[in-house]
Amino acid sequence: MNQIPEIIRTVPLEYYLFFSTALFAIGVIGVLTRRNAIIIFMCVELMLNAVNVLLTALASYRGDATGQVFVFFIMAVAAAEVCVGLAIIVMIYRNIRSTDVQLLNRLKW
Amino acid sequence: MTSIILLSVFGIVNLFVGFLKSKKILLPLALLFLIVVFGVNLLGWNNTQTYFNNMLTIDNYAVAFTGIMVLTTLLILPFSQSYIDAEDENLAEYYSLLLFSLVGAIMMVAYENLIMLFIGIEILSIAMYVLAGSNKRSLRSNEAALKYFLMGSFFTGVLLFGIVLIYGATGTFDITEIGAANVMADGTMNTMFTMGLLLLVIGISFKIAAAPFHFWTPDVYEGTPTFFTTFMATVVKTAGVAAFYKLMNAAFEGSFTSWFPTVIAITVLTLVVGNIGAVIQPSVKRMLAYSSISHAGYLLMTLVAFNDLSENAIFFYSLSYAVASVMSFGVLKLVEDAREGNQSFAAFNGLGKTNPLLAFVMTVSMFSLAGIPLTAGFFGKLFVFSAVIATGNLTWLVVLAVILAAVGIYYYIKVVIAMYMQPAGENTKVPVSGFAALVLIICTILTILFGIAPGLVSNML
Numbered sequence: 001m002n003q004i005p006e007i008i009r010t011v012p013l014e015y016y017l018f019f020s021t022a023l024f025a026i027g028v029i030g031v032l033t034r035r036n037a038i039i040i041f042m043c044v045e046l047m048l049n050a051v052n053v054l055l056t057a058l059a060s061y062r063g064d065a066t067g068q069v070f071v072f073f074i075m076a077v078a079a080a081e082v083c084v085g086l087a088i089i090v091m092i093y094r095n096i097r098s099t100d101v102q103l104l105n106r107l108k109w
Numbered sequence: 110m111t112s113i114i115l116l117s118v119f120g121i122v123n124l125f126v127g128f129l130k131s132k133k134i135l136l137p138l139a140l141l142f143l144i145v146v147f148g149v150n151l152l153g154w155n156n157t158q159t160y161f162n163n164m165l166t167i168d169n170y171a172v173a174f175t176g177i178m179v180l181t182t183l184l185i186l187p188f189s190q191s192y193i194d195a196e197d198e199n200l201a202e203y204y205s206l207l208l209f210s211l212v213g214a215i216m217m218v219a220y221e222n223l224i225m226l227f228i229g230i231e232i233l234s235i236a237m238y239v240l241a242g243s244n245k246r247s248l249r250s251n252e253a254a255l256k257y258f259l260m261g262s263f264f265t266g267v268l269l270f271g272i273v274l275i276y277g278a279t280g281t282f283d284i285t286e287i288g289a290a291n292v293m294a295d296g297t298m299n300t301m302f303t304m305g306l307l308l309l310v311i312g313i314s315f316k317i318a319a320a321p322f323h324f325w326t327p328d329v330y331e332g333t334p335t336f337f338t339t340f341m342a343t344v345v346k347t348a349g350v351a352a353f354y355k356l357m358n359a360a361f362e363g364s365f366t367s368w369f370p371t372v373i374a375i376t377v378l379t380l381v382v383g384n385i386g387a388v389i390q391p392s393v394k395r396m397l398a399y400s401s402i403s404h405a406g407y408l409l410m411t412l413v414a415f416n417d418l419s420e421n422a423i424f425f426y427s428l429s430y431a432v433a434s435v436m437s438f439g440v441l442k443l444v445e446d447a448r449e450g451n452q453s454f455a456a457f458n459g460l461g462k463t464n465p466l467l468a469f470v471m472t473v474s475m476f477s478l479a480g481i482p483l484t485a486g487f488f489g490k491l492f493v494f495s496a497v498i499a500t501g502n503l504t505w506l507v508v509l510a511v512i513l514a515a516v517g518i519y520y521y522i523k524v525v526i527a528m529y530m531q532p533a534g535e536n537t538k539v540p541v542s543g544f545a546a547l548v549l550i551i552c553t554i555l556t557i558l559f560g561i562a563p564g565l566v567s568n569m570l
Contacts, residue, residue: 095246
């Protein structure tokens with residue numbers, strides 16, 4: 001297992017930085033433009049995974065395990081969020097037979 | 110730390126007590142748990158301890174804010190009478206979720222490491238997503254839960270990206286070490302650090318409902334059952350502001366110049382949007398939601414001041430705001446339960462004649478939120494403004510805030526006018542349970558007491 005950080009280090013750090021920033025940006029754009037609650041939710045997960053990739057790369061480059069431990073925390077929290085989020089989406093689907101966020105307009109500023 | 114363990118255990122015990130047929134025991138039991146936690150928490154005063162390899166520190170700052178949050182929860186719980194009366198409500202789960210989210214709130218004020226900040230925010234938020242949608246058959250509650258959830262998890266992603274960029278620049282999650290790290294020398298690292306700081310500020314601003322990240326607040330506050338809105342407006346906001354100040358104070362004191370323009374822009378925008386937005390709202394609950402945005406603005410002013418007076422100002426303001434919010438949302442809940450969910454200003458018509466006690470409590474609460482003398486809110490604003498004045502060059506911000514506070518008096522007084530000047534019409538007497546009446550009286554006494562003798566709590570930190 002020792003050589004995994006070394007394998008990660010074969011790619012320059014900037015590449016990881018640009019890759020995860022791009023992944024994060026795709027997630028943000030998805031959240032802002034899509035209308036289906038489940039797809040918005042997938043885009044949020046994409047953002048969290050962009051964070052995970054960057055954390056792993058940074059932790060390998062610094063030779064510091066803290067960053068990799070944080071990845072586990074993020075995964076666990078993301079799993080808990082999936083539970084609650086899907087439950088909320090199912091609850092809404094039962095009531096309005098749709099997951100389109102544009103149909104939810106009872107509350108307006 | 111003991112309070113975190115106790116709250117987690119009590120939450121689980123509460124779930125099991127929920128198996129009993131009678132729901133009568135749940136409220137006294139939950140209140141007892143919270144009183145125990147409140148007492149245990151006070152034992153940590155002047156006795157700083159660190160836990161988990163320096164990831165959590167229970168110092169006076171943490172103890173003081175934990176005290177506010179536990180006290181607020183204690184005052185909120187008695188308003189659950191309508192859930193006790195209803196057959197099909199899952200009361201034990203609601204209480205447990207409130208206790209669990211309090212654990213997250215405590216972690217948010219005691220963290221020493223950005224990992225703990227993130228975990229605390231998530232424990233608090235995930236429980237709140239569930240509670241926002243707790244009224245399963247109401248479409249408004251569903252919508253509030255979905256909006257809160259989608260935006261909340263989106264901004265969690267933003268916050269995380271900020272944390273990771275700061276980790277990339279400094280190589281640590283520990284806030285004291287981040288404060289000590291010198292990243293300004295290296296150009297690339299400096300860019301990463303500044304970007305991370307910006308994203309972190311955005312992520313936390315969302316949690317405390319500061320403009321321009323406030324757009325979820327009115328909708329979510331309105332759709333969420335009022336009982337849980339009270340919790341959101343008080344505990345979540347107190348925890349968020351305390352966490353924000355602690356973060357800036359411990360980790361980013363050295364980079365003051367790079368975050369100051371952002372924070373002052375957010376503060377001014379929050380004050381303006383909150384106060385102007387509240388004026389045009391047709392319903393009392395939405396008005397209170399916008400007013401909570403404006404109070405986030407006043408609380409952020411302490412961060413702009415960023416001097417010795419700030420901690421005490423945040424503490425006193427949070428306390429006075431939390432107590433006054435419990436009163437206003439509590440009365441709102443009692444009134445809307447009696448008026449079939451009507452939350453408009455008309456629902457309050459003639460309350461002064463039908464329920465003199467409720468009307469008086471609501472009046473004191475509105476005066477406190479508006480910052481009229483002889484209530485705690487006046488001294489809250491006074492301490493915040495004097496902290497800003499002490500910096501010397503930000504008098505214009507105080508002038509702006511005072512003008513906007515005057516605007517605030519207009520929309521708070523609208524409720525008072527409806528209660529005392531309007532005829533009751535078809536509005537009947539609002540039933541009030543014994544526990545709720547007791548809490549409202551305690552809150553009123555506290556508000557007036559702190560308004561006459563603010564010295565009791567104003568110099569604690």
